[in-house]
Amino acid sequence: MENTRIIIADSRENSRKILQESLNRCGYQIQAEIRNAPELLRRARTLYPDLVIIDANIEGGGVFEMAGIIQEDEIADVLIIAGNDSRQLKDFAHIFKPYTPETLEAAVEICLLYKARFVQIRQQVARLQEDMRTRKLVDQAKGLLMQKSGLTEQEAYRRLQKESMNKGMSMKDVARAVIDSNK
Template sequence: MTGATIIIGDGKDSSRRRLKDLLTRSGYLVEGEASNAPELLRKARTMYPDLVVMDSNLEGGSTAEIAGIIQGDNISSVLLITHGNPRIPEDVAQVQAPYAEETLLSVVEVLLMYEQRLTSIRQEVLALKDSLETRKQVEKAKGILMKQLGIEEAEAYRTMQKESMNKSMSMKELARAIITAFKE
């Protein structure tokens, strides 16, 4: 997924430069760099990168907490470069330093594909929730019309469809208008 945006968080300038060079050579856009945890969190919240790559020894806060916040707020996925055996949440991807460049790039690619798939699923869930909400409102409005006009369900639905087309409004908008107009 070349062209993906990445923010790097590492307290060592040389490590940041090396990582940035590796990622840019591989076609990624390094959007920002941070030398401490609060700065990294600020940049992640304002830039919304596709991926945050951070060192586990980043100063200024618990990297596990920062990773949790970034992922919990659905900002992006996090790749943590670890040294030794730190306490890292299981849902945070990590690469042990020193790492082979190919290994890091493979993990980055997998995380970006995962993030893309997750974003697609989230959008689908939102669309399904909206569809369900529309269906509920249409059913409620249909019931109101059946009661108020003394008509059958199919006729109430056809009436709503005609009115929706005549007024150039969605069924959801029409259903809300009916529900509001006949509130008891």
């Protein structure tokens, strides 16, 4: 929480001050206070905060487009503070005015929790993709061993495993070596 960096974007100085005080009491670090929409995008791209809190009525408009850019470019998560309901709010984390400090803190914590889960899922997907690439290489190497040496699939796999253990190499590297030697 104490390392969480937040940008506050609101045209009204009093609103920014209230937000900052509430977030500081919760232990969050305010990286920047922004007064208008164009400045927000520039600063977000420079600072890469964990969360951007935007008032829906910020000067310069285009709040939903800007929030979309910030999220799509994976700059930060976005929490919009809105005065009324809008169809466009459904795409973003949001709270309505008036809000309590407890509501703000809960919304920030939920945003950060979902961000952490998203990062974990993205890492898991990357690992699974790497596992699939390894599996494809191993299958290709097995096929070559079966074709060249007349081995069964199980025997070819065991040969790759044995080679991996004997040479202290990963199955992926052994499979790649088999494929490269048969080119």
